[in-house]
Amino acid sequence: MKQIQEAYIVAATRTPVSKRNGMFRSVRPDDMLAHVLRSVVGQVPGLDASEIGDVIVGCAMPEAEQGMNVARIGLLLAGLPDTVPGVTTNRFCASGIQAVADAANQIRLGQADVMIAAGTESMSVMPQIMGNKVSLNPAIFAKQENFGIAFGMGLTAEKVAEQWKISREDQDAFALQSNQRACAAIAAGHFKDEITPYTVRTHVPGEGGTVRVIESLCENDEGPRADAAIEKLGKLRPVFAARGSVTAGNSSQMSDGAGAVLLMSEAAVKRYGVTPIARFVSFSVAGVPPHIMGIGPIEAIPRALKAGGLTQSQLDWIELNEAFAAQSLAVMRQLELDPAKVNPLGGAIALGHPLGATGAIRTATIMSAMQRDPSVKYGMVTMCIGTGMGAAGIFERV
């Protein structure tokens, strides 16, 4: 099959991102999803929702509260028509950007004119970070080449730090910068346009057997630390290796959040008279050894650029998911990415990383940047992926 038309992003939004067991600790991921779906559809007045070809939702641990095909449940809860289908997709940390690419491709192939891509993830609802039930295949331990499958993500970051010689000092400095950039961005109101505030309703025991509902409006990301300081970061102990360098301070935060993106074909854009924000340019994924999964973008970024017919220097804004400072720096150094263009508003170390939602959330960030700043022509969302992959998706401002 061949691309027959372009896909455009016409609207994008996200929830604020909560720390794990933070302001969203009792918020269900299907509710967060419904919330962003309602909001993104609402951004195109007059949209006939029944025209939505599919709702593709990224989720890295699609089980329990976010199981049972959370995409379909979320869209029904959002009040979209029964006729709109939904599918949950999983490429771990790239699930959200994968959803955007899949939705764009449906349009590019002429199979739909209106699509929604989204991501939702609550790490608070997971009793264990690896899901409700972890069960490994014994075959992994039969062959040394497969051990990497069993490595925790932090351990892979240690391996990357070792192989790419990323010092503890550099990791901590990067983490500090992420926090500083995020705090500055919040202060400047740069996230205001992309965030749809979320009202959390917490049910607690009240007087005389009644249940009291406490409402609190959440408007900002919870992760960034204004008090981050290099001395404090330097005091944190390595978590994943006895003599390692990866700490809680220079790793991404575990978080809860959701994001959604509305895509249209050119025909639909015209029909509804909307002004598209960006054109979907290209998307690539690539595999790397599982024990150094953090370098995934080193393979994925050049492929995505090639597919889009671009050079790296043409990129103006790069959302590189900061799974760990170690792998972010390894990727940036090896590809010689311009540090000024990478995560200008801070990254996952400060803003948080709700796994499968991150791709959709950061797409919303780039859309917002393109609307705010005309000099941003090409933007990219990229990340490393557990068990050894990388993904990169590129957008062009229109």
Added chain:
Amino acid sequence: MSKLIIRKVAVLGAGVMGAQIAAHCANADVPVVLFDLPAKDGKPNGIVDKAIASLKKLDPKPLGSKDRAQYIEAANYGSDLEKLRECDLIIEAIAEKMEWKLDLYAKVAPFIRTDAIFASNTSGLPINALSEGMTVALRPRFCGIHFFNPPRYMPLVELIPTKTTDGQMLDDLETWLTTRLGKSIVRAKDTPNFVANRVGVFSILAVMHHTQQLGLGFDEVDALTGPSIGRPKSATYRTADVVGLDTLAHVIGTMDATLPKDPWHGLFQAPVWLKALIEKGALGQKTRAGIFRKEGKKIMVLDVAQQDYRPSAGEVAPEVAAILKNRNPAEKFAQLRASAHPQAQFLWAIFRDVFHYCAYHLGDIADNARDLDFAMRWGFGWSMGPFETWQAAGWADIAQAIQADIDAGKTMVNAPLPGWVFARKGVHEAAGSYSAADDALKARSALTVYGRQLYPEQVLGEAPKDRGETIWENEGVRLWTRPDQDARIGILSITSKMHAIGSEVLDGVIEAVARAERDLDGLVVWHDAPFAVGANLMQVAETLKAGQFDLLERTVDKFQRASMTLKHAQVPVVAAVQGMALGGGCEFVMHASHRVMALESYVGLVEAGVGLIPAGGGCKEFALQAHQLAQRAAGGDVYLYIQNSFQTIAMATVAKSALEAVQLGFAKASDDILFNPHELLYAAIRRARAMAEAGYRPPMMSRAVTVAGRNGIATCEMMLINMAEGGFISAHDYTVAKAAATALCGGEVETNARVSEQWILDVERAQFMALLKNEKTQQRIVHMLETGKPLRN
């Protein structure tokens, strides 16, 4: 027994003592309201909230398990006094200021029910004067209740009646404290600092005095006044640092102010160096510097002559150490006196002056010599009280030696020894202990609660206790009964050193159970603490050295059979547990039909430390528990319940209380937890009797245990590979932990396979034997035997 019912306690004052007393009540299933002042800013209960939070961080732990903190309700004097009406016992534990206490009493009195008990934890203020601050109606139910720090661990509580305290109330309170909180009670008189602190602080002053006189170093004195003379490891100066030098100076100041007629009064002064430290703000542990100071890993000690810290290195001189090793107390004291070594002179001097002081004051401060001796054991951790030490060393000889030193002007003061000292041959006799006030022997308390203590702690010279009737014994165990308690409930006592479990113990257990099945109605496994420190490693090492693996395998098999014999005996087997129950000891605990446990039980499967896994059925029991728990969970996944026990075994986690033992799965929620270890045997015999009467049937061997199998092992391995790659564990740690995972998951069978209990035992034994044959495990065993410490290889 008393019918005093205490449904709720209030503790006034959330300082170190108040919060910890509250914690101990919560341990004992007594809800507590903990009061303090309303916070000036923030939440009104901020002060108490903070105190409760810090209980979870303290070490040694005041809480038997962290979740107990929920039973402590925070309150403040500003808005919550109404809550006092619900409380049956109110313990006041605020700062030691008479005016503050009286102010508080006036404030709370209207809210205290007249049938409640109000008691002050003051350590030195006059109780009668405090009582006068109470309303007349409340005075009969007012007394002193003096806990020692840390209150969970120090057995002593001094109860101090006033002139108006109701006698029955005091008996009831003593009963409750003894059995519910597990405390050891001494009735004290209303004299300054009561009994233990009066003698204990004097002893510290004597040590300080003679340290200076003989020019010894603080580190040297601590080496002399610790375990080598039967006192705690923190000895004298380290204890002072822990207590706080300002607190110590305050207590000395109290003695100075309140004991003007004490012949030793002139010596109740803080030494110049102590005052200087306090002025500098070096108050001990809480300010990270005091008499001792840590510099990195080095411990430094204050050198008074140099006016500076130097590395701490003090040791007992070899010739003095040789004297202290002498097991004959009379010879030991004679040698100390005769030696010209300053350390020996020092030791004689501090013993002599404490003897002198105690003899002089016995009549004023304590009812009898036993109370004073117990106060020092229970409140200061001395292995023997001063009078029993004196009596053991030869009463008359020591008396003469003290007199000679008084005459020669060597004692701290020249107050005469009281006449009774020379009229007697000792203070402790079979008939009782000497009361100087009454010039008579005093028997032990006749309170009913003490009938529950079949083997109470005794002072030297008391009549020996009934050893019961032996039914059968070998070199490892004794099977006996206490016909006065129950002639048909057997008592199985392990008699080996530290109650280590060797081959002869295993034979003994199997034989004892057979006899109990034949001739008795039930069996109790009981002996003094520790319950058991595990398998006899020495025996294992010797057999290993001889290369007798067949014999070793037969012994492991016998271990499993012994455990299974306990579990499947036709009569109930009740394990009465106190102190350490480690390794094989823990497995016996797990296999008993029921457990009667002292709160202070330290239970764990620690085999990983010597490169082994539990193979006396410990892994099997956890696999069985997982199966049973999973049956009650939707989906029935076994692995969820394996994961925690895997970590418990792999990390050799030891429960730090009976409450934690239940949480970790070594004991059951239906087991009995007793706070007074001396009541264990009494309760266990009755528990066994009740189980027998209720138609006890042993559990059957399961033939269908669902196990986690291959996927379970792989999932455990995921944790291991991350720890190994991260450099947290060695390759051999990995091997050992994987063996544990294999046994816990029932071997390399399919996940959710159903296997028999015996199959899991076979897997456990095979894994154990494979480890025993591993050179690295053998190195660990040898290292443990040689150094007493685990080897990380």
